[in-house]
Structure formats: structure tokens, C-alpha cells
Amino acid sequence: MQLTTRTRYALRALVYLGQRYGRGAVQLREIAKKEGISEKYLEQIFYRLRRASIVKTKKGPGGGYELGDNPATIKLIDILSAVGESLAPVFCVADNKTARCPRSKNCPARPYWEKLKEVIEEFFNNHTLADIGKNAKKKG
């Protein structure tokens, strides 16, 4: 029941950007360095964040990343979705139900998994990047 490092790194990086919201683009290199995350790995993560419009970018010299919106309006669930984190406790209640369980019709546990999934989703739906950010020490 653990979140992947991709998700955790994404959140850390985004909190970092949140602290600098409205002050222009920040280079990936800086974030990676300050947060102690592999630059290449973080690059990959930001690729997903950008496709989901969580961040917007500017290429070339002086370029970098910045939040696509105010931290207070960015829900955690959208970040998790962007990096591909599934919140389903079992695959059979995942959004992409490609691998359908043959037992699902008679599965006595299924309603509970659905419920648990809702509870978890609700959690991430009710918190924003700003919520986390306000606990962070502002530095720089």
C-alpha cells in the first residue's frame, strides 16, 4: 500500500515550485539538486506533469518549470493521476479495468475495495498542493 517514489518526488518538487509560484520558471537542475533527486529521473517525472498541465515550461536559456496554476487550486489527486499512481487497493477496481478479474461477479470483497478506493480518493481530492506547502519552511 505504498506510494511510489515517483509520486513522492513529484510532490516534493511541486511544493518547491509552489514556494516560488509567480516568480518565473525554475530550472529542473536546481530542483533536483535542492531536493536530492536524480536530475534524469525528475526530468521524466516532469514530463508527465507537463502533459497533465500541472506545470508549464519554457525551453531554452533562462527556461524551466513553473506551476500551471495557483497551488491552492492544484488537487493532490490530479498530481497523482499525472504521474500514474493508482489509488485502487486491488487491480479489479482500478480505473483501467483491462485485467478483469474472472471472479469479480461474485467477489464478496469487491464492494469493500470500491469503498476503500473512494475513501482514499476522497483524501487526495480534498487536499491541495497549498495544504502541504503551508507546512513547508519557506526558504528563498
Add this chain to the structure above:
Amino acid sequence: MQLTTRTRYALRALVYLGQRYGRGAVQLREIAKKEGISEKYLEQIFYRLRRASIVKTKKGPGGGYELGDNPATIKLIDILSAVGESLAPVFCVADNKTARCPRSKNCPARPYWEKLKEVIEEFFNNHTLADIGKNAKKKG
């Protein structure tokens, strides 16, 4: 955020035993066969369940497993604990905090992880084996 097959198999097997509660021991072979789970793997799972007193056993011919208590009194959280499923969304809020995060002191996300963990634990604490069992078709 997925539960392991160990957990799911354990639940399925225990629901099976729950349907036969009070009617003597059931052989592992039978459960494995009916549930389509590897006998050896299930054996390993029951080893943990027994150590946690979720099930009790009888060795030798005519032996087998049966629930250690009434299904209605067996909380899901105890089953999950028995098979070693962690409900912590990140390792730093796990019960065994062996691998301590160096950032944990200033981690802005941590209070949220603690909260999420509580929510998930609450879920499994508030449901019993009987809850799941009552959705199961009784057969035999």
C-alpha cells in the same frame, strides 16, 4: 497503493473457512483447490495466520485449519497485520520505522501521510471477516 496477493489470498481463504465455521477443520488442499491458489503458497500464508492466531490447526490425518474465532470478531486489520501488509502510504509513517527518513523532521507532507494512514487503518479496523463473508454465496 495495491494490496499484495498474499493479503487477497488470505482473505479469500478465510472467507472460505468462515463459511464453514463451527464445522471442524478444513484441509489446506481443499481451500487451495477451490480457490485456485497454489497449495504451497497458501501454506506459507496460513503459517502466518496461525502464528497470529487467526486460524488454529490440527495436524495429522483428518486435520486442517479452522478459524480461531467467530468471523464476526475477526477484524480485517488483524488479518492484514498477520500477513505483513503495511497500511502506511509512505515508509516513514510505517509502524516499523527502521528506515527513518532524514527529512522527516521538516517534511511538510508527513502530517498528511499520518492522516491518510489513519483513514486506511480505520477502514480495516471497522470491518470484520463476517462483513465480507455475508456477501459470499454459501455453497456447501
Add this chain to the structure above:
DNA sequence: ATAATAGTCTACTGAAAAAGTAGGATATTG
């Protein structure tokens, strides 16, 4: 007694997923 049965326990192996790396392509600035 003892042979057959059924669970006990540890260690190992294979498979899958997660974590991280590599490198060329593309766009932008000065």
C-alpha cells in the same frame, strides 16, 4: 509400532514492477 497424513518452517528461485540511466531531438535565447 508404524505408515500415512497434514501441517511447520526455512531457504531458495523466478517474475514483475519500480527506480534510475542514456542519449539524441527540439525549441529558445542572446
Add this chain to the structure above:
DNA sequence: CAATATCCTACTTTTTCAGTAGACTATTAT
């Protein structure tokens, strides 16, 4: 047009999960 910084795909390594193997112990029925 050269330097910079992101874009994108594919690959490798590491870790965890899933499953297997096999020798051991207790119990029952004969």
C-alpha cells in the same frame, strides 16, 4: 548559430513480490 534547457523513447538495474522446494514434526488409524 552556439549554448542552454526541456522533450521523449528506450534501456538497464534494483528491489519486491510471487511462487517453489524440501526436509521436519505431530497425529491418526491400523
